[in-house]
Amino acid sequence: MSTKVQGLKKTTKLAIDLSKNDLKNRYVGSFLGITWGFVQPLITILIFWFVFQVGFKSMPVNDFPFILWLMTAMIPWFFFSDSLNGATVSITENSYLVKKVNFPVWILPIVKILSSFYIHIFFIIFLFFMFYVYDYDFTLYNLQFLYYLIATIFLLVGLSYLTASLIIFLKDIGQLVAMILQFCFWLTPIFWSLDILPEKYLFYIKLNPVYYITEGYRAAFIHHQWFWEKPNLTLYFWVFTILMMVIGITVFRKLKSHFADVL
Amino acid sequence: MNELAIIARNITKKYKLYDKPIDRLKDSFTFTKKSKFSKEFYALNDINFEIKKGESVGIIGKNGSGKSTLLKIITGVLQPTSGSMEVNGHISAILELGAGFNPEYTGMQNIYLSGTIMGYSREEMEQKIPEIIEFADIGDFIHQPVKNYSSGMYVRLAFAVAISVDPEILIVDEALSVGDIRFQQKCLRKIEELKKDKTILFVSHDLLQLNKFCDRLIWINEGNLISDGEPDEVSKQYQAFMAGSSLDNYSEDEVEEADEDEQSNDIDSIDSSVQIFGDNKAIIKGISMFNAQRKKIYQAKMGDKVTISIKVKYFEKVNQPIIGFSIKDRIGNIVTQTNTFVLEQSIKNPNVDKSYIYNFGFTIPPLKRGTYTISPAVASGTQLEHTQHCWIHDALIIKIDDMQEHDLEGYMVLNNVSFETIKG
Numbered sequence A: 001m002s003t004k005v006q007g008l009k010k011t012t013k014l015a016i017d018l019s020k021n022d023l024k025n026r027y028v029g030s031f032l033g034i035t036w037g038f039v040q041p042l043i044t045i046l047i048f049w050f051v052f053q054v055g056f057k058s059m060p061v062n063d064f065p066f067i068l069w070l071m072t073a074m075i076p077w078f079f080f081s082d083s084l085n086g087a088t089v090s091i092t093e094n095s096y097l098v099k100k101v102n103f104p105v106w107i108l109p110i111v112k113i114l115s116s117f118y119i120h121i122f123f124i125i126f127l128f129f130m131f132y133v134y135d136y137d138f139t140l141y142n143l144q145f146l147y148y149l150i151a152t153i154f155l156l157v158g159l160s161y162l163t164a165s166l167i168i169f170l171k172d173i174g175q176l177v178a179m180i181l182q183f184c185f186w187l188t189p190i191f192w193s194l195d196i197l198p199e200k201y202l203f204y205i206k207l208n209p210v211y212y213i214t215e216g217y218r219a220a221f222i223h224h225q226w227f228w229e230k231p232n233l234t235l236y237f238w239v240f241t242i243l244m245m246v247i248g249i250t251v252f253r254k255l256k257s258h259f260a261d262v263l
Numbered sequence B: 001m002n003e004l005a006i007i008a009r010n011i012t013k014k015y016k017l018y019d020k021p022i023d024r025l026k027d028s029f030t031f032t033k034k035s036k037f038s039k040e041f042y043a044l045n046d047i048n049f050e051i052k053k054g055e056s057v058g059i060i061g062k063n064g065s066g067k068s069t070l071l072k073i074i075t076g077v078l079q080p081t082s083g084s085m086e087v088n089g090h091i092s093a094i095l096e097l098g099a100g101f102n103p104e105y106t107g108m109q110n111i112y113l114s115g116t117i118m119g120y121s122r123e124e125m126e127q128k129i130p131e132i133i134e135f136a137d138i139g140d141f142i143h144q145p146v147k148n149y150s151s152g153m154y155v156r157l158a159f160a161v162a163i164s165v166d167p168e169i170l171i172v173d174e175a176l177s178v179g180d181i182r183f184q185q186k187c188l189r190k191i192e193e194l195k196k197d198k199t200i201l202f203v204s205h206d207l208l209q210l211n212k213f214c215d216r217l218i219w220i221n222e223g224n225l226i227s228d229g230e231p232d233e234v235s236k237q238y239q240a241f242m243a244g245s246s247l248d249n250y251s252e253d254e255v256e257e258a259d260e261d262e263q264s265n266d267i268d269s270i271d272s273s274v275q276i277f278g279d280n281k282a283i284i285k286g287i288s289m290f291n292a293q294r295k296k297i298y299q300a301k302m303g304d305k306v307t308i309s310i311k312v313k314y315f316e317k318v319n320q321p322i323i324g325f326s327i328k329d330r331i332g333n334i335v336t337q338t339n340t341f342v343l344e345q346s347i348k349n350p351n352v353d354k355s356y357i358y359n360f361g362f363t364i365p366p367l368k369r370g371t372y373t374i375s376p377a378v379a380s381g382t383q384l385e386h387t388q389h390c391w392i393h394d395a396l397i398i399k400i401d402d403m404q405e406h407d408l409e410g411y412m413v414l415n416n417v418s419f420e421t422i423k424g
Helices: A002-026 A035-055 A066-088 A095-100 A107-133 A140-166 A172-187 A199-207 A209-223 A231-262 B021-028 B067-075 B107-117 B122-136 B139-143 B151-164 B181-195 B207-213 B231-248 B251-256
Strands: B004-018 B038-052 B056-060 B082-087 B091-094 B169-173 B199-203 B216-221 B224-229 B282-291 B299-301 B305-314 B321-328 B334-339 B355-363 B370-381 B386-392 B396-401
Touching: A002 A107, A002 B107, A035 A066, A035 A107, A066 A107, A066 A140, A066 A172, A066 A209, A095 A231, A107 A140, A140 A172, A140 A209, A140 A231, A199 A209, A199 A231, A209 A231, A231 B021, B004 B021, B004 B067, B004 B199, B021 B038, B038 B067, B038 B199, B038 B216, B038 B224, B056 B067, B056 B207, B056 B231, B067 B082, B067 B091, B067 B169, B067 B199, B091 B151, B107 B122, B107 B139, B107 B151, B122 B151, B151 B169, B151 B181, B169 B181, B181 B199, B181 B207, B199 B207, B207 B231, B207 B396, B216 B231, B224 B231, B282 B370, B282 B396, B305 B321, B305 B370, B334 B370
Parallel strands: B056 B199, B056 B216, B091 B169, B169 B199, B282 B386, B299 B396
Antiparallel strands: B004 B038, B004 B082, B216 B224, B282 B305, B305 B355, B321 B334, B321 B370, B370 B386, B370 B396
């Protein structure tokens, strides 16, 4: 029993060490190094802010400064897309670990999610800071981001195991994931408000589980609404997520023994 | 405590060969036993053995015989299709020149990475770093990405890391053959040192090396365990088998000439892979080395009396043929040569379409241990001006053992050296 706990402890440590490595080495060779991990999302946010607020002269949504409204959804989106992109190639990228050493392969997608998580934490802090700058007081609702963060991670785990194990056999998965993420970015109300959409499309937009997350972050920071106040959507999200996890983990377990043979 | 380090029971590894990766995917999700997408290939077939703690075991077999697959199953990288592998103890392995290095990382980062994977903290690894760097001895390259390494440097680092983590079981898969001779010796000395209290598994094609280091040899051929036992015994069987398998290729020649001479049966024919030069007026059909009892051998030690027998068949008229051979070391330097012209042996003009056997008897010179090749030739004319009829590069491969305890540099062994100190 204690050896099992020890093993788990060791694996956790391994995952944390590897994710730190991953973060450090993602921008290895570039002069600014890890700074790029933060600069890139910031620039994207700035561009959207500039285009919409300065260019299109968009009105504040829900009487909220556009930049804050945009950031609250954009930041969890970055976490989601970054993690999924990374986790999808996590096993192929580390084929040397799969083929040459006896290594717990299952932690590789987790490692990628972890390394994106660190960047996400930075942005959450940044988000709090921005709200403070704009003179919004801290409320208990804000802490709800923790719930949505955990929800995102669960969704990511299921999706990652599925894509990471399939891409080993089917390179096309990489293109497919990139395309779906592209779709998702435009079809999720991240930089546009759901209010501009005709009623009849609303249902389809809500089918997208990422919608639950981005709107959730907004609920925590802007709308000040608890997640149990929208039980149907919450129920749908968790059914989807748990189904995804079951599929992802089953596929991974089924294919795992072939990894070393194919890579 | 359990006395056994490794227990392999009915290990079978069946590979399904697919034309496309997608077929493998389809296969994983179909529930029928018989696959319609694949061809089957047994890399290992019902292998059983036990290895005791502290034993040093060599694994031999020709290329593609399943040695590496077996080692990968022992390390847990691959799963056997059926059977069970039980391993007691912490394994450190160098598989196919790799030790789980990330090609993008520098040598130093990879040392830490390996440490992390094997469960060592950064502080613990920091203590091991000087030892690793000293053993690897690759200078400033330690700060370069390993993708820029030569294969020798790669193996140096891999080996240094593998032994630094204090494994209970060390697995070395042919890796040493990449390193230069000095590094090989260094590694072998280290293995010798580790041998005392560790279990060592060792793949090599160098039978002399294996005989020296191993308590036991396991011979695998095409996925089957052929022999398992004393190194001497197994390596003899293996050599005989390897020689035999090349004989098979030449069976038609052998039948045709079987009645000519009883000795000719025993001479190995020429392997099809060798390079042959000459005008083909005469062709060398076979070459073998025999000991004083006229037993065919492939291994000898200095001072042994041996005979090199060369079988030549003449297809056209050749006047006063000269037969000779060169002995070359493993990098192609000619160590020595001789021929019937310099020996002042004149050979009667041979009959066309007949085979002759020429025997050269000599004593093995004090050569350093290692692999040597013998290249026989048939010519006519004089030493200075002659026509080559047939000249076969590296027709026969032999091993020479110098019986020395230490490995020194140079080509030859200095015998009977006397030594005295004179006070000046």
